[in-house]
Amino acid sequence: xxLLWSRPRGPDPRVSITRSDDHCLRIVLTGAxxxxxxxxxxxxxxxxxxxxxxxxxxTVDAQVEGYDSALIAFLLKLHEICTLGDIPLRLEGLPExxxxxxxxxxxxxxxxxxARSGLGFAPxxxxxxxxxxxxxxGRDGLNFLGSVTVSVLRxxxxxAQFQQRDFLLFVEECGAQALxxxxxxxxxxxxxxxxxxxxxxxxxxxxxxxxxxxxxAMAREMAALMTAIVLAGRTGAxxxxxxxxxxxxxxVDALTTLGxxxxxxxxxxxxxxxxxxxxxxxxxxxxxxxxxxxxxSVGILDITGTAYINQTMLAVKLGDFGVGLVKAFxxxxxxxxxxxxxxxxxxxxxxxxxxxTTNAVVSCILLIIIADGIFAVLLNLLKL
Amino acid sequence: xxxxxxxxxxxxxxxxQQGEIFxxxxxxxxxxxxxxxxxxxxxxxxxxAIRYDGENLCAAVGNARNALTRxxxxxxxxGALWSSMTLSENVALPIRTYTSLTEPEIEELVALKLALVGxxxxxxxxxxxxxxxxxxxxxxxxxxxxxxxILFFDEPSAGLDPISSKRLDDLILELRDSLGATVVIVTHxxxxxxxxxxxxxxxxxxxxxxxxxxxxxxxxxxxxxxxVQAFLRRGDIGA
Numbered sequence: 119x120x121l122l123w124s125r126p127r128g129p130d131p132r133v134s135i136t137r138s139d140d141h142c143l144r145i146v147l148t149g150a151x152x153x154x155x156x157x158x159x160x161x162x163x164x165x166x167x168x169x170x171x172x173x174x175x176x177t178v179d180a181q182v183e184g185y186d187s188a189l190i191a192f193l194l195k196l197h198e199i200c201t202l203g204d205i206p207l208r209l210e211g212l213p214e215x216x217x218x219x220x221x222x223x224x225x226x227x228x229x230x231x232x233a234r235s236g237l238g239f240a241p242x243x244x245x246x247x248x249x250x251x252x253x254x255x256g257r258d259g260l261n262f263l264g265s266v267t268v269s270v271l272r273x274x275x276x277x278a279q280f281q282q283r284d285f286l287l288f289v290e291e292c293g294a295q296a297l298x299x300x301x302x303x304x305x306x307x308x309x310x311x312x313x314x315x316x317x318x319x320x321x322x323x324x325x326x327x328x329x330x331x332x333x334x335a336m337a338r339e340m341a342a343l344m345t346a347i348v349l350a351g352r353t354g355a356x357x358x359x360x361x362x363x364x365x366x367x368x369x370v371d372a373l374t375t376l377g378x379x380x381x382x383x384x385x386x387x388x389x390x391x392x393x394x395x396x397x398x399x400x401x402x403x404x405x406x407x408x409x410x411x412x413x414x415s416v417g418i419l420d421i422t423g424t425a426y427i428n429q430t431m432l433a434v435k436l437g438d439f440g441v442g443l444v445k446a447f448x449x450x451x452x453x454x455x456x457x458x459x460x461x462x463x464x465x466x467x468x469x470x471x472x473x474x475t476t477n478a479v480v481s482c483i484l485l486i487i488i489a490d491g492i493f494a495v496l497l498n499l500l501k502l
Numbered sequence: 503x504x505x506x507x508x509x510x511x512x513x514x515x516x517x518x519q520q521g522e523i524f525x526x527x528x529x530x531x532x533x534x535x536x537x538x539x540x541x542x543x544x545x546x547x548x549x550x551a552i553r554y555d556g557e558n559l560c561a562a563v564g565n566a567r568n569a570l571t572r573x574x575x576x577x578x579x580x581g582a583l584w585s586s587m588t589l590s591e592n593v594a595l596p597i598r599t600y601t602s603l604t605e606p607e608i609e610e611l612v613a614l615k616l617a618l619v620g621x622x623x624x625x626x627x628x629x630x631x632x633x634x635x636x637x638x639x640x641x642x643x644x645x646x647x648x649x650x651x652i653l654f655f656d657e658p659s660a661g662l663d664p665i666s667s668k669r670l671d672d673l674i675l676e677l678r679d680s681l682g683a684t685v686v687i688v689t690h691x692x693x694x695x696x697x698x699x700x701x702x703x704x705x706x707x708x709x710x711x712x713x714x715x716x717x718x719x720x721x722x723x724x725x726x727x728x729x730v731q732a733f734l735r736r737g738d739i740g741a
Contacts (some may be wrong), residue, residue, distance in 0.1 A: 279599060336557050363585075364585065366584035368580060369582050369584050369585065371578060371582065372582040372583075374543075375542050376595070377567075377568040377572060377599070
């Protein structure tokens, strides 16, 4: 390919142009025309009428030795120029097969308005389009949030319709089945926290405070955050893929025409399941984190088990766990809604499902971190 | 009908009589399916109205809209069965949503609908476990679950072999006659157009507007438009 691009595009030896007295161009094509040799440039021909020279007609005399798409592509470009300038084009001596291909290529006129404009690369156009896309995404998000709220209200009045079995299935899928990975991740996070803390606290001879560090960090922050990130990758992506695939198969349309709200039927069970399971998983992650800290402290730091447990009990109040659980609750809402939203926004192709999944995970994690930042500021202000 | 700024079709005006089989035909990409999606309320046209017995679907909201769409049965291009449910659950969902029948009654109805489309015994299969033709028939069973007044078909014979497609056509005719439903079909399958259509509209891709309206056989004999003639004769205009 590199060779093809770097080929100098000067006048082609295979094209010779003569101008007759009656302002007609005669283009003689010779030699072999193969794609491997590149497509001949039209510049010499356009130059013929660049300086306001009148051209009454063009005759192509093809004396080619061999041809493939390269010849037809050249002729098609010539044809377009001639159509644009309203110049009669005559073809002579074309091989039979080439004649047919040319006829095929020019048979259907370009559909008016169907071609995408080629302005997409201008920086300002890109900026404008990106801004509009973001604005639309924001609007879609708000719309979706509104519909979900209405849907939840409908649920409270007992009017929303979804299958209870779906709900239970999702509870199992995003709750019970996530236990192994949550176990590993939070155990290790507790372990890591204990190690880092021990290194710093050793300087003051205050190794016992490792228990404080692990307990407070897990309860207020890490358990909820790690659970949310695991669930974003595991469940948020799954939601987007499931609903995106349904969108592609017109299953969502089938629901809408039945008068069943896709938000009720598809989003609500997922949202409820996740909002229920995230705090529970977070609580479990807390326990695992504390165990991780315990293992390091007792196994490596010469702290006795009882001392560690006592210190932990002194360090955290019930409120600290409450903070973590409230966070987990909000993260659950974020994961379920962005996953479902990206699924519902998906287009109707296989590529669109992949895109929806990526978008879901990216937006989940981004929103989780932003929400966590807001929490940090708020909790600080409220002195909680 | 407009996508972003691309006009798909304009100036469509047509009437579908009760009990007839109405075909929307035209070349690929001319907006047939889009027109159907407008008719069932999935898309909203930029201008104009779609009336069922005088009631405007575009203007209806809430319960009025549900009451209208409840009378529709739609068979989507790929069947659009809900992939997480078995066939019987697929057919049962509309019934459960709109009636207050007991579970055994629903079960009986579902068995009946599946029997009507020749899928007796496949109640507990998942949509992914059956063939494309069966999925379409199952989709049809779901579409007729609520005994609709109007049945919409989006390319029912696409992707089916000639025999299955003929069977589906017969089934559509049979259901129209027995249920007394009005049928609107999007298709470019010539054989089915001539076999079952009472009335038809031809959407032209180039001018982006309908250019012919009438019974296909009459159109074949009398329509002066070369596009319509080419379409109905598979391109052999001189034949």
